[in-house]
Amino acid sequence: MSGAIVKKGNTIMLSGRFTVGDLKEITSVLEAGSGKRMIIDLSHCDSIDTCVAARIWSTVEGSREAGLPMELQGLNPDTQAIFARFKTIDEKPLKPIPKPTLLYNFEDIGDKVLATWDTVYGLAQFTVNSFKALFSGKFRGSITAYYMEQSGVMAIPIVVTLNWLMGVVLGYQAGYQMSQFGGELFMPALLAYSICWEIAPMMTAVLVAGRSGSAFAAEIGTMKVRQELDALEVMGFNLFGYIVTPKMIALFLVMPLLITAANFAGMAGGLAAGGIFLKMPAVVYIAEVKKALIPFDLYWGIVKGLFYSTIISVTGSYMGMRVRGGPASVGRATTSAVVVSIFLVILVDALLSLLFIHIRPGLTL
Amino acid sequence: MSLVFTGIQKSYRDPSGKSFNVLGPMDLRVDTGEFLCLLGPTGCGKTTLLRILSGLEEPDSGNISLSSGRLGYVFQQGALFPWMTVEANVMFPLKATGVLESECRTRAAEILDLVGLHEFRKSFPHELSGGMQQRTALARGLVTEPDLLLLDEPFASLDTRTGINLQEMLRSICNRSSATVIFVTHNIEEAVFLADRIVVMGHRPGRIVRDELLDIKWPRNRLSSSFTEVLLSFRQTFEELVDPSVTLSS
Numbered sequence: 001m002s003g004a005i006v007k008k009g010n011t012i013m014l015s016g017r018f019t020v021g022d023l024k025e026i027t028s029v030l031e032a033g034s035g036k037r038m039i040i041d042l043s044h045c046d047s048i049d050t051c052v053a054a055r056i057w058s059t060v061e062g063s064r065e066a067g068l069p070m071e072l073q074g075l076n077p078d079t080q081a082i083f084a085r086f087k088t089i090d091e092k093p094l095k096p097i098p099k100p101t102l103l104y105n106f107e108d109i110g111d112k113v114l115a116t117w118d119t120v121y122g123l124a125q126f127t128v129n130s131f132k133a134l135f136s137g138k139f140r141g142s143i144t145a146y147y148m149e150q151s152g153v154m155a156i157p158i159v160v161t162l163n164w165l166m167g168v169v170l171g172y173q174a175g176y177q178m179s180q181f182g183g184e185l186f187m188p189a190l191l192a193y194s195i196c197w198e199i200a201p202m203m204t205a206v207l208v209a210g211r212s213g214s215a216f217a218a219e220i221g222t223m224k225v226r227q228e229l230d231a232l233e234v235m236g237f238n239l240f241g242y243i244v245t246p247k248m249i250a251l252f253l254v255m256p257l258l259i260t261a262a263n264f265a266g267m268a269g270g271l272a273a274g275g276i277f278l279k280m281p282a283v284v285y286i287a288e289v290k291k292a293l294i295p296f297d298l299y300w301g302i303v304k305g306l307f308y309s310t311i312i313s314v315t316g317s318y319m320g321m322r323v324r325g326g327p328a329s330v331g332r333a334t335t336s337a338v339v340v341s342i343f344l345v346i347l348v349d350a351l352l353s354l355l356f357i358h359i360r361p362g363l364t365l
Numbered sequence: 366m367s368l369v370f371t372g373i374q375k376s377y378r379d380p381s382g383k384s385f386n387v388l389g390p391m392d393l394r395v396d397t398g399e400f401l402c403l404l405g406p407t408g409c410g411k412t413t414l415l416r417i418l419s420g421l422e423e424p425d426s427g428n429i430s431l432s433s434g435r436l437g438y439v440f441q442q443g444a445l446f447p448w449m450t451v452e453a454n455v456m457f458p459l460k461a462t463g464v465l466e467s468e469c470r471t472r473a474a475e476i477l478d479l480v481g482l483h484e485f486r487k488s489f490p491h492e493l494s495g496g497m498q499q500r501t502a503l504a505r506g507l508v509t510e511p512d513l514l515l516l517d518e519p520f521a522s523l524d525t526r527t528g529i530n531l532q533e534m535l536r537s538i539c540n541r542s543s544a545t546v547i548f549v550t551h552n553i554e555e556a557v558f559l560a561d562r563i564v565v566m567g568h569r570p571g572r573i574v575r576d577e578l579l580d581i582k583w584p585r586n587r588l589s590s591s592f593t594e595v596l597l598s599f600r601q602t603f604e605e606l607v608d609p610s611v612t613l614s615s
Contacts, residue, residue, distance in 0.1 A: 228444050230421055
């Protein structure tokens with residue numbers, strides 16, 4: 001230590017040079033003086049480093065808060081400059097945390113409404129741009145085929161299995177209830193209607209939204225983070241034509257096929273349930289289904305498929321394109337893509353059902 | 366390609382909805398064939414300016430006038446397409462402009478030779494080192510023989526030695542072409558080594574604080590006194606920008 005600490009009465013005098021190595025000794029002297037009105041005299045102090053200054057400064061500040069302010073005396077220009085820095089840091093006002101007032105709550109609601117409106121408006125605009133690119137752009141066969149394989153072919157096992165299971169469950173539950181009244185024979189018709197009108201298209205849409213909608217958002221979001229989208233744009237590519245359109249076309253082509261497969265899988269599930277639980281011969285089941293269904297019911301699934309594929313491909317791509325910042329926002333975009341897609345699928349499904357009961361031949365209210 | 370922009374200004378909104386000005390208003394003129402380095406601390410709006418020049422972002426106000434021509438852009442992290450080989454990546458911008466496949470291949474081969482990656486042309490980006498990836502990115506930026514080449518801190522994530530090698534390579538390629546180059550960096554030595562002219566930008570908002578033509582002779586020697594002198598002078602400008610209270614003794 002090249003400095004000396006002398007404590008005389010209520011004055012602590014530092015003389016010489018002090019560095020971080022002297023911190024322990026200085027601390028013990030300062031602590032011994034706490035609780036008293038002390039004067040720290042630096043008039044014989046040639047230099048101190050930032051660590052020592054910080055220690056002294058915090059003691060002085062602490063004593064002031066405790067109501068027994070210590071005093072710093074005899075600062076030379078060098079030490080003055082060091083303490084002046086702490087002063088500017090201390091004087092910087094902390095950002096006040098807003099109190100949750102009634103007005104704040106209204107503002108919060110307003111912010112959320114505006115944010116939702118932004119998303120809705122952005123999504124609508126994005127959909128219009130996607131369709132423009134779809135009708136004006138170049139068809140990219142190989143990329144479309146890639147997405148058809150990813151979203152269509154590879155989804156077949158899960159779509160077929162789950163719809164078959166849904167068919168079994170529905171067939172068994174409906175049949176069990178109906179058998180109470182001796183109406184088992186109506187089970188095939190009920191099952192065929194619910195599968196073709198509602199369950200198969202909806203289940204398929206939810207599965208594709210979970211598998212492909214999220215994948216689209218993650219893929220595009222990652223490209224955005226890695227500046228690959230910027231690179232494409234600088235090279236003069238239309239991002240909609242290159243990124244969104246192939247996904248849209250791929251889903252347009254595979255969704256109706258998946259839904260059709262789901263229809264048959266669901267009805268096959270009903271057949272199994274009928275055979276196992278209700279001892280219904282397959283011939284009877286098939287005959288009843290044939291009697292109930294008309295081709296319109298199967299086409300309806302295809303129509304729904306076109307709507308759902310638009311929703312899933314556009315929402316997935318939109319959420320991916322909205323990614324800002326780092327990889328964490330890719331995760332958020334993926335979640336949003338799935339949640340918003342499923343929400344919109346159910347919303348559109350409800351609207352289509354209203355239309356359906358008016359246009360299906362043979363259905364009277 | 367000469368480039369003039371006047372009154373360029375850009376502001377962003379932070380999450381709380383408050384708008385803050387990141388750039389300008391600023392004016393700049395870049396002459397044809399000039400190698401300009403935009404030097405400035407992080408967050409001073411250099412990249413924003415480059416994105417505005419390339420059309421990736423719209424300025425809030427101001428005019429950009431540039432004669433028509435081809436544009437090349439090299440990104441900080443390369444932004445190579447991971448599903449394409451090195452060769453396909455380099456050929457991609459040519460294909461986009463409708464150049465025939467055979468010609469694309471010849472020109473890609475030439476430029477890959479120039480950056481020393483000919484034998485890696487069939488590799489995928491993830492199989493390459495960081496330096497090689499940046500060389501591929503450079504090749505992709507140069508393959509269209511751009512009239513305006515924009516580079517956004519392309520060597521920032523590389524180790525010093527690799528960075529120096531690539532700087533030498535970039536400068537020698539640019540000496541042979543007539544392209545106007547704007548190179549964004551926060552590395553003072555890199556700027557002093559590469560540039561014909563250095564524009565130092567300050568932050569909040571982004572503005573020009575120093576604009577100077579360098580008269581260090583080619584080839585530049587990093588250890589020469591003239592180089593060190595210029596380097597120190599820019600370092601001083603830079604330090605003063607970051608902390609106005611700092612003054613360096615000469």
